[in-house]
Amino acid sequence: MSRSAVILVRIALLLAVLGAWEVLPRAGVVNPMLLPPLSQVLVVLGEILKRGDFQEAMAVTAAEVLVAFVIAVPLGALLGVLSAENEYFGAIFKPMLFYVFSIPKSIFLPMFILVFGIGFGQKVAYATFSTIFIVIMSASAAVESVKAEYLLVAQSYGATRAQILRRIYVPSMMPILLETLRISMIFNFTGVMIAEMYASRTGVGHMISNWGENFMLPQLFAGVIVLAVAAMAFNELVRYWEARCSTWRG
Amino acid sequence: MKRPSPPTVRRLIGLALLIAWEAVPRLGLLPELFLPPLSKTLAVLWLDSYIYAAALMVTLYEVAIAMLIACGVGILVGAVVGGVASIRNLMLPVFSSLYAIPIVILYPIFTAWFGIGSESKIAFAGVYGFFPVMLSTAAGIRTIDEQYLLAARSMGATLPQLIARVIIPASIPTVLTGLRLGGALTIIGVVVSEMLTSASGIGYLVTMNRTILDSPRVFAAIIVVLALSVAFDIAVRALERYTMVWQSAGRRMASSSTDTSARLATSASAA
Numbered sequence: 008m009s010r011s012a013v014i015l016v017r018i019a020l021l022l023a024v025l026g027a028w029e030v031l032p033r034a035g036v037v038n039p040m041l042l043p044p045l046s047q048v049l050v051v052l053g054e055i056l057k058r059g060d061f062q063e064a065m066a067v068t069a070a071e072v073l074v075a076f077v078i079a080v081p082l083g084a085l086l087g088v089l090s091a092e093n094e095y096f097g098a099i100f101k102p103m104l105f106y107v108f109s110i111p112k113s114i115f116l117p118m119f120i121l122v123f124g125i126g127f128g129q130k131v132a133y134a135t136f137s138t139i140f141i142v143i144m145s146a147s148a149a150v151e152s153v154k155a156e157y158l159l160v161a162q163s164y165g166a167t168r169a170q171i172l173r174r175i176y177v178p179s180m181m182p183i184l185l186e187t188l189r190i191s192m193i194f195n196f197t198g199v200m201i202a203e204m205y206a207s208r209t210g211v212g213h214m215i216s217n218w219g220e221n222f223m224l225p226q227l228f229a230g231v232i233v234l235a236v237a238a239m240a241f242n243e244l245v246r247y248w249e250a251r252c253s254t255w256r257g
Numbered sequence: 258m259k260r261p262s263p264p265t266v267r268r269l270i271g272l273a274l275l276i277a278w279e280a281v282p283r284l285g286l287l288p289e290l291f292l293p294p295l296s297k298t299l300a301v302l303w304l305d306s307y308i309y310a311a312a313l314m315v316t317l318y319e320v321a322i323a324m325l326i327a328c329g330v331g332i333l334v335g336a337v338v339g340g341v342a343s344i345r346n347l348m349l350p351v352f353s354s355l356y357a358i359p360i361v362i363l364y365p366i367f368t369a370w371f372g373i374g375s376e377s378k379i380a381f382a383g384v385y386g387f388f389p390v391m392l393s394t395a396a397g398i399r400t401i402d403e404q405y406l407l408a409a410r411s412m413g414a415t416l417p418q419l420i421a422r423v424i425i426p427a428s429i430p431t432v433l434t435g436l437r438l439g440g441a442l443t444i445i446g447v448v449v450s451e452m453l454t455s456a457s458g459i460g461y462l463v464t465m466n467r468t469i470l471d472s473p474r475v476f477a478a479i480i481v482v483l484a485l486s487v488a489f490d491i492a493v494r495a496l497e498r499y500t501m502v503w504q505s506a507g508r509r510m511a512s513s514s515t516d517t518s519a520r521l522a523t524s525a526s527a528a
Contacts, residue, residue, distance in 0.1 A: 013347055041370055098263035103270070109490045111445040113452065114482045117467040117475050122291050189357075197359040204361065204453055205464075212362070216453070219365025227365055235358045242357035 043225045052229035061214065065233075068210045071127060071199045072192075075134035080191055083139040084184075087146025097147065104140060112137040113201055125206045134198035138191050145187035149180040181252045189245040196238055293473040302477035308462070309481055315458040316447055316485070319378045323443045326379070327386030328436055334387075335394025335435070340424075349395065352388070360385050364450055373454050382446030390439035397431025398424065429500050437493040444486050459485075 025045055032039035043051075055061045090097040090104075116133060123129035157175050166174070203212025215230040261269075278295040281287050289297075302309060338348050364381050371377040401424060409423050451460025459478050466474035 016347055017351065095260060095263070099266045103267060109441050110483060110486055111448055113445065113449045114463065114479050116452070117463055118291070120467065121472065193357055193359070197361055200359045200361050201449060215362060216365050219369050222369055224369055227369065231362050231366065234362050238357045238359060239354055242354060
């Protein structure tokens with residue numbers, strides 16, 4: 008299939024799903040109480056976007072996601088580079104990291120609540136905790152992806168440390184680093200959402216879980232659409248960068 | 258002086274953590290509300306063992322069914338998406354985009370649809386585990402060496418023979434990796450959903466005891482969940498070693514960017 012045909016089929020599929028969302032509840036095939044028709048959800052979506060409390064909740068959630076991201080990514084990257092550069096350190100901690108990986112992080116959420124309460128700090132702390140391990144792993148993978156031959160060639164031509172860093176490490180690591188950004192944002196966002204849904208007084212996660220409990224499904228679906236679109240928008244933005252940077256690497 | 262070997266250091270760190278868990282609250286460095294001593298936690302676990310066992314049974318039942326759904330549907334869809342080139346080009350980027358959505362936001366919808374009983378947990382954890390299984394099955398089918406297929410075809414293998422003798426054995430290692438991650442995610446999905454809205458299961462014990470500030474019982478439930486996920490991990494790794502004999506050398510690793518992202522994305526559990 009050609010590129011334009013692929014895009015056309017994808018658009019057709021999307022329209023089919025959206026059409027089914029509108030038609031099935033209206034025709035009574037599925038209960039409109041359980042799946043409100045798309046048009047109704049979109050009307051509600053327009054209304055809640057104008058509501059002051061929803062805008063405030065979005066601002067709180069965005070701030071939590073941002074602060075946790077700014078803490079977790081540099082810190083995790085530093086630890087990851089250390090464990091890749093120092094063989095002994097890496098040999099000790101890498102298996103432990105793999106082990107921590109398979110553990111459900113959310114089970115520690117009660118500890119964060121006991122220690123930090125249920126405010127802003129707890130959301131940031133928990134989201135940082137749930138993100139940092141993937142950053143450590145990816146950063147050390149990024150360092151290890153630098154080909155030893157390139158380093159050898161650069162060193163034998165007398166490249167300085169700064170030159171090696173700028174000309175070899177950065178271009179080689181760039182695709183993986185961008186991918187790390189993308190995936191750690193997925194983790195980070197999930198962490199904030201779980202924390203907000205679990206125990207909170209503010210944030211979009213808190214709002215959608217309230218709407219669910221009160222069976223306000225049009226509002227619930229509208230909130231889920233907002234969150235899903237935000238998550239996918241960031242993801243696609245970084246993927247676009249990734250595609251541009253991968254041309255550097257032969 | 259010779260440096261101690263990494264496994265020794267790891268064991269020492271583990272031991273130090275256990276001792277700290279006992280000593281730090283006893284010495285009053287942290288209030289017992291934040292961290293109850295290990296001995297107290299284990300004593301509570303022993304005392305209430307029948308409550309924890311009953312909750313564990315509920316959780317295990319939900320995990321088992323969710324895992325069947327996630328792995329069954331995941332392998333099926335993954336095989337189709339990975340095996341048929343036109344569907345792969347069409348759908349794989351779409352699935353990668355959808356993977357960015359924090360799936361936990363769907364849980365309120367599931368509770369509204371299925372109630373707060375086991376059904377909503379099974380549905381949520383099934384969806385949660387589906388993606389890694391599907392993505393790694395698709396990647397596994399794709400990384401099969403073309404030459405195996407060519408050799409089998411030129412010896413006149415039929416399609417069923419090709420599937421049974423070449424495709425399945427060659428994709429088993431990747432599929433098993435997917436099962437390990439997908440299984441871990443279904444466990445997480447069940448526990449998270451039990452913590453959020455529920456009236457039974459281990460996750461419910463965590464939340465219930467947290468709201469009444471009974472820290473030893475919260476930590477006892479945490480120990481049970483950790484034991485569950487570690488036991489599952491050990492079981493699947495044993496299965497992986499057992500099937501390793503089928504895997505022959507020289508498997509080509511695909512290196513396109515969707516593959517790396519599928520590998521990285523599936524190599525972790527977001528919750």
